[in-house]
Amino acid sequence: MSDPFAWLGDVIAYSLFGLSPDSATGSALQFFVMDVAKIFALLVIVIYLMGLLRAMVSPERVREFVRGRPDWQARGMAVGLGAVTPFCSCSSVPLFIGFVEAGIPLGVTFSFLIASPMINEVAAVLLIGILGWKLALLYIAAGLVVAWFGGIIMQRFKPERWVEDYVWKIQMGQAAAQRPDTSLRGRHRFAVAEVKEILRRIWKWVFIGIGTGALFHGFVPTQWVVDNLGDGQWLAVPGAVLVGIPLYSNATGVIPVAEAMLGKGVAVGTVLALMMSIAALSVPEMLILRKVIRWQALALFAGVLGVSFVLVGWTFNLIA
């Protein structure tokens, strides 16, 4: 077998546990072992290499890049940098305030907030490794487009009126830039710390994602999927988006679920819509943002994103 991870899954599920490849439990376990090994191996390698290159961009630097530029340039930067900045929802409040304080238009800030949780370089590499080039590019392109236009649409509704008053009053100090240690040892130490930090933050999402994917892979009958979630099932797309809104997972955790669904014949657009909805829209994230904007803006944010994801899903189902 050419794929060592699939081989490992085979050995553990079929030889060690003696399960049949045709049984639901057997194929679920094989999927689980294969994906745990593959995803964590990829995560460690990718995060380490990114850390070595110090490719992670801090929100402070994003703010400096974006501020004071004409609207389209600022938006392009916000979307692009959002895509390469792994985002921890714990920093979304300071990030929001920092952007407002720098005079960056709210629509641009929203573009960043949409792009950041949905796309990052770690997820991109995993997407390529697990779902292939084509789907990775589709996902990234769709995410960038949604972030770009989502921010523009938000701006149309003048969201400034919904920003909490105290946000406007905050004065930001100028932190002296910290010079990173760029010696090879310093880079290595930083990369190792980065691997530990990110894995500690996301491992449970990844496990939940792989578990869900494995159950789907093993126990959901293919015929049922084809009948209810396959091509031509228009309502499956809004359904997927609605299911994804209360659910939250890191962008990485969504990938094994998508893998299992695609394997069973769920339509591509439906899978993309679900992935985006789970990664970008979540109740905890909303509650955190509620500290800086009122619920009207949050409802609008959820609405704009929900509709965009449905449109993305339908478009890909049509052209696929």
Added chain:
Amino acid sequence: MKRIKVLGSGCRNCEITAKVISQAAAEAGIEIELEKVTDIAEIMGYGVMSTPGVVVDGVVVHSGGVPGPELARAWVQG
């Protein structure tokens, strides 16, 4: 005595950061004044957007993650 502040709105990493620093101080046998700053306006006042951040005697020395023990040791000894 060094005055060290940990900036962060009460997230898990901020707690860990405070612990790392007080541990480093205890190990080095140095007494420090450790304060947790949770007020977002004050945090932003230091120009820090990615928490947890660390301020030693009024100067931001770190932001955006849990610092390693060697860093913490350097701060308490200064």
